[in-house]
Amino acid sequence: MNATLGVALIGAGSIGSVHAANLASGRIAGARLVAVADAIESAALALAGEHRIDAAYADSERALGDGAVDAVVIATPAATHGDLIRAAATAGKHIFTEKPLDISLERIDAALAVVVSSGVKLQIGFHRRFDASFLHARNSVAAGRVGEPYVMHIISRDPVWRVPPKIGGLSGLLFDTTIHDFDMARFVLGEVESLYAVGTPAVHKAGVPDTLVVNLKFQNGALGTIENGQAVFGYDQRLEVFGSLAVVTVDNQQRDTTSVIDDAGSHQPLPPTFYPERYAAAYVAELQAFIDCIRDGGEPRATGADGRAATVIGLAAQRSLDEGRPVAVNEIVA
Amino acid sequence: MNATLGVALIGAGSIGSVHAANLASGRIAGARLVAVADAIESAALALAGEHRIDAAYADSERALGDGAVDAVVIATPAATHGDLIRAAATAGKHIFTEKPLDISLERIDAALAVVVSSGVKLQIGFHRRFDASFLHARNSVAAGRVGEPYVMHIISRDPVWRVPPKIGGLSGLLFDTTIHDFDMARFVLGEVESLYAVGTPAVHKAGVPDTLVVNLKFQNGALGTIENGQAVFGYDQRLEVFGSLAVVTVDNQQRDTTSVIDDAGSHQPLPPTFYPERYAAAYVAELQAFIDCIRDGGEPRATGADGRAATVIGLAAQRSLDEGRPVAVNEIVA
């Protein structure tokens, strides 16, 4: 292990660029970006150049073979994650992977087996677990502040954009966006027992759901709802847990704290535009925590088991959408 | 018709007392309380005495036979509403009835037939239609302020109390509380196509659901969720409609506009305790509108058809709870 951990980025797309910038800027103590790999070599070269990194690779294997690399950040398409994790773990590299862990339970299980046997760290990019507000809410629930939890509510809406309609034959919305909400539901209230999902192509009228409501039943008896969609007013990221003693809420941020009252009413600014603004601090915090785990030997806050569980819920939601009925999570087996 | 309309209250319970006080105080222009009927004669006598009314009857027929009575307010148990409406309409009295219109579609249809043939006015006690905030939100939606509506969300929680566990064999929660939310859903977004309801006895552990989440699909393609329950912090009454142009929200009132910031945080007062505080103005407004309809010949804002539709949705929700599956509203036929 190098004194400063060398990190390779695999996948130079939009979220990959966020991680690269954090690693290259010195904001992550104890780690530095040392390589960028992307199947599109020009993309790897461009991003590496932007951060004055020499090592730009057109395939991930060269990154995994690079002795300066102690850990990888995987930000490639979802269906490639499992195999890349397996390869990285085999190469003895610690792994931070973007969500979902994968969309195939077979690939996930094969990957997790190698992670365990190789002893590398694996952290899933569920960055909301590192957001000050969501973490505060979760810790309040864990500390008993709401008493017995009765009902959870998550609202999670992107700005208007084209979510990939399908990911490996599955709903792009479910596995690109809702996957975060499934994780947040588990993070705050524990295991999901069953769910019922309904979706509509409300925004884009493009045949696939871009607007979704998912009803949840938790193993602890609590109920829950997830609302996904796309909003013209920015990035809508809220949560509410209602229980026997209190309700705890995470509300949207506003771009600044100004307010104007004129003869038409009171007016305040919009929420942040999208994830790079809203979760800027969380992206730093999750990578820092990953690096700290490698150095200090702790357990990641978002483990391989967490990643697998979110994918299982996603597959149950897919089945509910397909069959128009409530689905028990334990119907989904590898 | 008397110059000042004479109104008889039938049913001297808690909500009946609210209406009686409004009618007796002069807050309802053009109408006065002239009689109180209750099967428990002492209750009729007590409430009549409180408002210095001589006419206290132990049965509703005497109220319906009283020439000083132009209109009745029905505030008896739900399963008696249909028959009372039929009798009142037969007697030529205008009718304001508490919700639900009834829990039996047979009784409802029999009653509505007589209402139509007799030409009296019938208004259902869906008072939230007269609340400044909910009405404002609904009018904003109707005026296109949110664009195409995508998702509605209603939160409606009582303080902790014992909702009647069963009403005529049906869920007391559904027909005492959620019935308002079903009406509000229709008032704001139109007809419901199907729903899926899950409930738990979270608060009282008493075998019947006191906590409920209902998933809605509207005929116009919008989705929706209703959350019911019981809160330790007062009366939780919120609504949100999210659409292509905006989201409109109704938030809780607070008891006053003070705020304290000390070294533990920022603190504000609770919402109102329960419906008599929260909806004081709406109870006045709905009765005033009822009286105005009688005088001016307009259509009530909450008609018999509205009352019937809410009961139909309630029966669909009951079936969904019973059978653990999504239910199309048109499965419910008289």
Add this chain to the structure above:
Amino acid sequence: MNATLGVALIGAGSIGSVHAANLASGRIAGARLVAVADAIESAALALAGEHRIDAAYADSERALGDGAVDAVVIATPAATHGDLIRAAATAGKHIFTEKPLDISLERIDAALAVVVSSGVKLQIGFHRRFDASFLHARNSVAAGRVGEPYVMHIISRDPVWRVPPKIGGLSGLLFDTTIHDFDMARFVLGEVESLYAVGTPAVHKAGVPDTLVVNLKFQNGALGTIENGQAVFGYDQRLEVFGSLAVVTVDNQQRDTTSVIDDAGSHQPLPPTFYPERYAAAYVAELQAFIDCIRDGGEPRATGADGRAATVIGLAAQRSLDEGRPVAVNEIVA
């Protein structure tokens, strides 16, 4: 004393009409409007007729001689208050007077002497003392919630209208509007030691100040500021007390609890239009308290001494405006 106290209104102007409506409607338990007097007889007749009162008088003496009158509400121009109070007290009538108590300390002292000797109750119309939010804030301060008070801030802005430019040669703004803030300052923080006032004719450019900032030093060492003016967005009524343990704030009400977020920002409704909406409950509460004092023998919450003290501060503020310097309140002597 009549079983139900008979109250005569003296002065059938805008605030007088508010009190008349409250007294005539039955909202004030134990009292009824029995007479209306106004120097303009047609005004007296019109208001009396509106409330179906026979006794309409063109002069106050006839009201004071009316045996059905137990108490008077004085809502005439400010410079007539002292003499009317004296006459009413001489006639043995209890007195509720609008603010200011008077603008002449001589007339005030003459009136208060007769009030004392006659034993009638005298309450000043400082209705904000009866507003739920301001009262809550004051009680919080009194209970030690903010610790040692350091700085008070009052914002009190009317909608745009023509405040009387002069009242008996004094600033109409000071004695019509700021007088409430002087009272609120005393109600919450105690006696004022000195002040410094600056004003501008910002809104109407009419030569007299319609916009005012008054700096206060309290005897207990606290500092304070009053901001008066006229706002296009309604009635701006706020207060803040900052101290060693906390800051307590009274914020504006909003007309309802809706909010809309669109692509331009977040929007909420305006504050109430003006005093009849904002303080509707406080006007009822202050009269009820006045009636209760008469019946139960207590001390009014806003006494003659309170009324006098506010006028003294007003006169000090007038001197500060005239002479452009800080003025000690004890410079003002009768």
Add this chain to the structure above:
Amino acid sequence: MNATLGVALIGAGSIGSVHAANLASGRIAGARLVAVADAIESAALALAGEHRIDAAYADSERALGDGAVDAVVIATPAATHGDLIRAAATAGKHIFTEKPLDISLERIDAALAVVVSSGVKLQIGFHRRFDASFLHARNSVAAGRVGEPYVMHIISRDPVWRVPPKIGGLSGLLFDTTIHDFDMARFVLGEVESLYAVGTPAVHKAGVPDTLVVNLKFQNGALGTIENGQAVFGYDQRLEVFGSLAVVTVDNQQRDTTSVIDDAGSHQPLPPTFYPERYAAAYVAELQAFIDCIRDGGEPRATGADGRAATVIGLAAQRSLDEGRPVAVNEIVA
């Protein structure tokens, strides 16, 4: 000029450390920390060491003589600023100085003369001009959003700490803290004509004012108030500009966006602790703007003239405190 501008920090105290960290981290594009000077050599060495800078000097002259240094950040005691600016300008170094520009108008004028003749850039550390919220409010006013401004209100309270009681015989509070508010007042509403200041030793009972209210009259006719003090709940930084068309407000940030409602009320987190949290982004933005001015030839957003004007207002406020009277700003002459 070096390709990447070399910046020397002069004064390794608390605010100096903030600037050093920003310059050393790469957050300021186009500039790097290259030297640290402090009269206490160990302080210079420690801070330089923390950022792996070799050049640590015990006197500022060596920093000014260092060829790697293109610009200086002055963060020494207030009364040394003028002379240091003069020396730096003489040495041809661009200058960013902390507030106040100086407390002596003679030193200020001597320094500004050399700045002009040498052609270096000079920017004053009025970082609130770079805060998103305050800048937004100021731009709204400048764009006419509030119409004709009538009244400004600034609340600016530190957490509880010992402000230096005296700076060169003058109020430490005025020249350490209020100086920001004087600048903000000018930034938003323009030149101040006169003022009246009152202060008390409310918090520390230490003989010097730690709590202050300053009344302002602007040349454009607007009025204003500044409240300074120390709060137990964190860093209280607010502003309000009220005018003919609207009121624009800057409210406090909260540490996160959670809220809890329990049976005692609604609760939210505190504001940020102090300036390093509250203004983290503004400290980066002001240094970036300074560097950009040097590179691109523009005018700083906070000029030497701005710095001088704030000191003049401060001296007027000092005189008002000393003499207990309103003071015209033009009474203060060099």
